[in-house]
Amino acid sequence: MLWFSLAASAISTALILLVIGVPLARIVGLRGFASVAIAPAFAMTVICGASVVLPWVRVPWGPLGVLAVAVCVAGVLIAARWATRRWRPVHTVSPRASRDVGLTAGLVVAGALTAARVVTVIQEPTRISQTFDNVFHLNAVRWVLDTGSASALEIGYMTNPAGPPTFYPSGWHALVALTAQLVHSEVPVAINGAVVAITS
Numbered sequence: 360m361l362w363f364s365l366a367a368s369a370i371s372t373a374l375i376l377l378v379i380g381v382p383l384a385r386i387v388g389l390r391g392f393a394s395v396a397i398a399p400a401f402a403m404t405v406i407c408g409a410s411v412v413l414p415w416v417r418v419p420w421g422p423l424g425v426l427a428v429a430v431c432v433a434g435v436l437i438a439a440r441w442a443t444r445r446w447r448p449v450h451t452v453s454p455r456a457s458r459d460v461g462l463t464a465g466l467v468v469a470g471a472l473t474a475a476r477v478v479t480v481i482q483e484p485t486r487i488s489q490t491f492d493n494v495f496h497l498n499a500v501r502w503v504l505d506t507g508s509a510s511a512l513e514i515g516y517m518t519n520p521a522g523p524p525t526f527y528p529s530g531w532h533a534l535v536a537l538t539a540q541l542v543h544s545e546v547p548v549a550i551n552g553a554v555v556a557i558t559s
Contacts, residue, residue: 365484367542368552369474369559375422375537376402376556379429386436392462405429406537407530410509419507420533421540470559477555484548499532500539500546509533 380398409428539549
């Protein structure tokens with residue numbers, strides 16, 4: 360059962376990055392493989408931005424809040440494209456490239472091999488990294504889930520509740536928290552699933 364949860368976490372992480380990122384990439388004019396390749400960068404930009412904005416408007420961290428921010432960003436990009444009248448794709452795909460089954464097959468095989476290797480390293484879905492700072496990252500994801508805030512300006516309160524606000528990059532923790540919320544998985548399983556998805 361835990362392996363199904365790990366697979367669900369990995370698939371959920373990949374879908375978060377693609378569902379948010381691909382439409383934004385296409386809005387700015389990217390097409391084909393380029394829109395998929397750049398999608399995670401667009402998605403993480405939205406997730407990091409949402410993690411700061413949502414607490415300001417008192418919206419708890421979750422998929423709906425992030426989706427709302429993504430829609431707002433899409434609207435801004437559409438307005439910018441309309442204002443500049445540049446609706447031609449920035450990257451056009453040749454007919455040959457669009458039918459290149461070999462590229463797709465190679466990516467699938469490479470991703471499957473990498474995922475298999477990472478799963479072998481993890482060994483069990485609930486096992487955690489033994490690196491010295493991993494306790495902080497585990498607790499940071501749990502803190503996001505418990506408090507409803509993934510803000511880079513607030514996550515420092517986890518270790519210093521009475522101290523001044525400090526900046527700590529929390530994009531990865533925000534992504535893993537989204538994964539945990541979508542599939543209702545334990546934090547270690549969500550982390551391992553995200554690692555499988557990102558490395559693949």
